[in-house]
Amino acid sequence: MRTTGARFSGLLVVAIDGTYLDVPDDPATRQALGKGSNQYTAASGYPQICLTALVACGTRAVIDAAFGPRTQGETTYGQRLARSLHPGMIVLLDRGFATNTFLQAVTDTGAAFLARLSALRKPPVLRRLPDGSFLSRIGPVDVRVIECEITIATTAGAHTGVYRLATTLLDTRAHPASELVKLYHERWEVESAYYALKKTMLGRRVLRARTLPGIAQEVYALLTAYQVIRIALTDATGTARIDPDRASFSIALQTARDQVIQAAGVIADTVIDLVGAIGRAVLDQPMPARRLRVSPRAVKRPLSRYAYKSLRVDRRTYKATLSVNILLPGPISP
Numbered sequence: 001m002r003t004t005g006a007r008f009s010g011l012l013v014v015a016i017d018g019t020y021l022d023v024p025d026d027p028a029t030r031q032a033l034g035k036g037s038n039q040y041t042a043a044s045g046y047p048q049i050c051l052t053a054l055v056a057c058g059t060r061a062v063i064d065a066a067f068g069p070r071t072q073g074e075t076t077y078g079q080r081l082a083r084s085l086h087p088g089m090i091v092l093l094d095r096g097f098a099t100n101t102f103l104q105a106v107t108d109t110g111a112a113f114l115a116r117l118s119a120l121r122k123p124p125v126l127r128r129l130p131d132g133s134f135l136s137r138i139g140p141v142d143v144r145v146i147e148c149e150i151t152i153a154t155t156a157g158a159h160t161g162v163y164r165l166a167t168t169l170l171d172t173r174a175h176p177a178s179e180l181v182k183l184y185h186e187r188w189e190v191e192s193a194y195y196a197l198k199k200t201m202l203g204r205r206v207l208r209a210r211t212l213p214g215i216a217q218e219v220y221a222l223l224t225a226y227q228v229i230r231i232a233l234t235d236a237t238g239t240a241r242i243d244p245d246r247a248s249f250s251i252a253l254q255t256a257r258d259q260v261i262q263a264a265g266v267i268a269d270t271v272i273d274l275v276g277a278i279g280r281a282v283l284d285q286p287m288p289a290r291r292l293r294v295s296p297r298a299v300k301r302p303l304s305r306y307a308y309k310s311l312r313v314d315r316r317t318y319k320a321t322l323s324v325n326i327l328l329p330g331p332i333s334p
Contacts, residue, residue, distance in 0.1 A: 006058025013057040015092040015190040018074025022046035022206040052077035057189040061230045085109035092187035100139035117164040124333035131177040132326035144170050146177045147327040154318035196249045236279030246286045255281040
């Protein structure tokens with residue numbers, strides 16, 4: 001049985017993206033990792049590590065991960081994740097990963113990709129296609145480019161943006177442009193995975209380890225605990241034949257904590273049913289089917305104590321409607 005929403009045209013949908021984790025501001029971590037800077041000071045905030053993960057969008061399970069000092073950047077760690085890519089996958093990538101080198105590395109694994117291109121990048125139009133997309137080339141890789149205008153309308157108004165996507169799926173009949181635009185939205189599942197790690201599990205706290213080996217051990221422990229919970233959620237929703245999106249990670253985490261705190265099943269001859277306990281709790285309180293909702297991005301830790309008021313950030317979440325318009329390509333490049 002296949003997990004609901006895990007595949008697109010038979011391809012396993014995965015995404016690569018990076019995030020940053022704060023570590024204690026000690027002399028050892030400062031020297032090894034450095035600190036960020038801003039317009040007010042040459043060094044600010046906590047030292048950080050960059051965590052880059054390959055996530056299965058259907059279940060938000062972490063397939064592979066790499067991390068280290070943030071000075072090397074997410075694309076550097078992302079290239080290490082090519083070891084876990086293979087034919088039968090389609091990788092969703094944000095603009096930061098859409099470099100010639102990175103896209104070539106993904107293509108060499110046999111996996112397909114769907115990547116958003118920078119607005120400054122204008123690939124040549126080699127041939128127009130019936131669905132409004134066009135054939136082009138990025139470095140040595142043959143791609144199909146889709147330009148679209150996406151409008152999100154809420155009670156607070158409407159916002160329109162132009163997106164340019166590139167993919168190695170060249171068949172317009174098997175993979176229409178409109179379906180690929182919808183698929184790209186699944187890239188946000190990797191952000192949901194990071195939210196579960198950083199907010200739900202860590203509570204936005206700084207990591208506790210004060211040495212580099214200790215930090216590595218703590219990150220692996222965090223990813224392991226996260227993965228165990230995701231496995232329990234996937235097993236539960238798969239048995240009930242419901243979408244994994246309806247499984248609450250918060251309920252699963254709290255159930256797992258309760259099992260540990262209560263020391264349930266610690267007797268040697270007792271079978272520990274941790275996964276079963278999580279599954280029952282999640283299925284007893286399923287989340288409603290997901291709706292399209294939007295909320296503006298905001299800095300989680302503003303440097304100024306007055307930033308929330310001065311920036312007048314709207315933190316409300318709105319129900320939204322989405323419309324997509326495929327744009328026709330320009331003239332064919334000579």
